[in-house]
Amino acid sequence: MIPVTGFDGARVGVLGLGRSGLTAARALQAGGAVPVCWDDNPAARAAAEAEGFTCADPGRAGAIDGLAALIVSPGIPHLYPAPNPVVAAALAAGVPVDNDIGLFFRSLATRDWDRYDTAPRVVAVTGSNGKSTTAALIHHLLAAAGRPAQLAGNIGRGVLDIDPPGDGAVVVLELSSYQTELARALTPDVGVFTNLSPDHLDRHGGIGGYFAAKRRLFAEGGPDRAVIGVDEDAGRFLAGQLAEAPSDDRVIRVSSGQKLGGPGWSVFARKGFLSEYRKGRQVGSIDLRDITGLPGAHNHQNACAAYAAVRALGLAPRAIEAGLRSFGGLPHRSQVFATAGGVTYVNDSKATNVDSAARALASFPRIRWICGGLEKEGGLAALAGATGAVVRAYVIGREAAAFAMQLDVESEVCTTMAAAVARAIEDAGPGETVLLAPAAASFDQYDSFEKRGEDFMAEVRRRLAG
Incomplete structure (x- = not known):
């Protein structure tokens, strides 16, 4: 578990007691906070009370007063199509609203890191399609290469439920727009944007709000490296916003179906072959056609994004190819x-x-x-x-x-x-x-x-x- 820091002795509201909410309550308590929990579902409240947590209806008069923050589960709307009444009351009272992702990023680093040879790193993956496969593939490539890694977020374990990462370890997160739109801290070392297509439009007030929620992963803290799918206008726009110059290799552009040129860093797949280019020269190539766990052009885009992310973490092309070939794919995804x-x-x-x-x-x-x-x-x-x-x-x-x-x-x-x-x-x-x-x-x-x-x-x- 990642104990939440910064709330020692403070009362913190937790709204929604599903997987992320209940884990947030435990992590807040582990860090010295006093969680005050609520869920409209009586069974969820009973489960929290069985663990010793206090449940109090935040809708009653004065319930928001005295809270240091309100932690909201991803499925609860805070703006569109209409704010949840408890969230609206917190915002009106000036109570900061956050989620478990924000708590994770503010609490991950500890003084133990000072004695590590290599500080832990965080790779965060978002986008409309392919983010689960890409995140799982990044985790698999790291594990296959012998790098300690954990997978969490919208896939695997809740972000606050993972073990504190050790020397040289990597945490791979899959983040949905519901998670990125509200987190008050978003500071991955490597951020990955797969693609954008219309989804969850009612929750975000349209496609512009949906893109804005995804973009926050790259704008709120700024990753050291950004891996951006550029097969759609939104990705090309985002890459252009992040790069200071055509040769800026902090942005790695990825594509499936088109050759990417220029002096920067790019990874693309054409006719089943993955190619890595840096400063106008090819530095790596992998034949993806017979890799059964990654069928089709969309999975080749996922492979390019995962390849770029782990290359940014220092893995060699030969180690990456071996990991790609041993990847079995994810259930329910091709x-x-x-x-x-x-x-x-x-x-x-x-x-x-x-x-x-x-x-x-x-x-x-x-x-x-x-x-x-x-x-x-x-x-x-x-x-x-x-x-x-x-x-x-x-x-x-x-x-x-x-x-x-x-x-x-x-x-x-x-x-x-x-x-x-x-x-x-x-x-x-x-x-x-x-x-x-x-x-x-x-x-x-x-x-x-x-x-x-x-x-x-x-x-x-x-x-x-x-």
């Missing part, structure tokens, strides 16, 4: 989990928006596409032109018929996962891929995208075994 009769089965349930689904559709030939669910703001227009490899779509979800009408491919309304899998397996032939890439959220039928992916894999395995 996960090849079965082959039978010449047909490949891929679970990309994490493709919850149209951009991530389009990336998955570009990764495989002759696709039997299972899609549908709770449609996100903006509709499916961005899928136009991305479905060239799709032989047929099998649409699930409560609004499957309406979803199918928006597709530019032959489709079949199946509604349930069981029916979609049955029809896709019946139709699929050798050389084809049955791909779950929903382009929608799961909450109309499932508690999470993980549950949806697990159901898909279970149905496939049951029918293949039968």
Whole structure:
């Protein structure tokens, strides 16, 4: 655990008692603070009280008075579409509002670091798509090279729940826009921006607010090195804002699909080959085509970003290549989990928006596409032109018929996962891929995208075994 510093003896409110909130309460207490906790869910309050924490309704008159800070869980809005009433009361009373990410960055460094030969480093990854894979891949590359590393944040453990890092250790964080938008301290050594596509627009008041939340990772403290995906306008703009000159190698530009030139530092993938260029000269190259854990151009972009991040930490290209080849991929993210009769089965349930689904559709030939669910703001227009490899779509979800009408491919309304899998397996032939890439959220039928992916894999395995 990382004890939170700076609040010794002070009362600190903790709003939301999920994984991050309860861990924040423990870390505050470990640092000498007095947490005052609340969650609208009685079961969550009971769990906190069972650990000895005081729960008090912050909505009652005067409850905010005397708090040194209010720590808010990521799912609780503080501005858009409307502030949570407790957050609004704290802001009106001048009580600082923060989250566990801000507490982490203000508390990580200790006097123990003075005796280390190499101070611990923090790599923080954000973006719309690919950040989980990129963060996990960075962690894997470090571990494979023998560097002590921990993975936390939006993936793995809560940031305050990790062990205090030792000499030369690295903490890899995946950070969502919900986490970066509120943290009062954001000071990674290496910051990674994968890409930007519309998502969570209601929470951020539009695409500009969404980008602003991501940009804070690079603007609030300024990482020593910034790894920026430049395949979209937002990334190119961000790289341009951060670089002092074309040769400024504090900014490492990454791309999948285009060769990057100029005198700076860049890493890009074209036709399956990763290349690293510095000062106009190639200094590294890796063939990604036969690395099964990283299929498709979108994963090649993830590989470029991870490669750049660990190169900034001093890993050699040969060590990185060995780590890439041993990476097994993440569940529910272009996960090849079965082959039978010449047909490949891929679970990309994490493709919850149209951009991530389009990336998955570009990764495989002759696709039997299972899609549908709770449609996100903006509709499916961005899928136009991305479905060239799709032989047929099998649409699930409560609004499957309406979803199918928006597709530019032959489709079949199946509604349930069981029916979609049955029809896709019946139709699929050798050389084809049955791909779950929903382009929608799961909450109309499932508690999470993980549950949806697990159901898909279970149905496939049951029918293949039968």
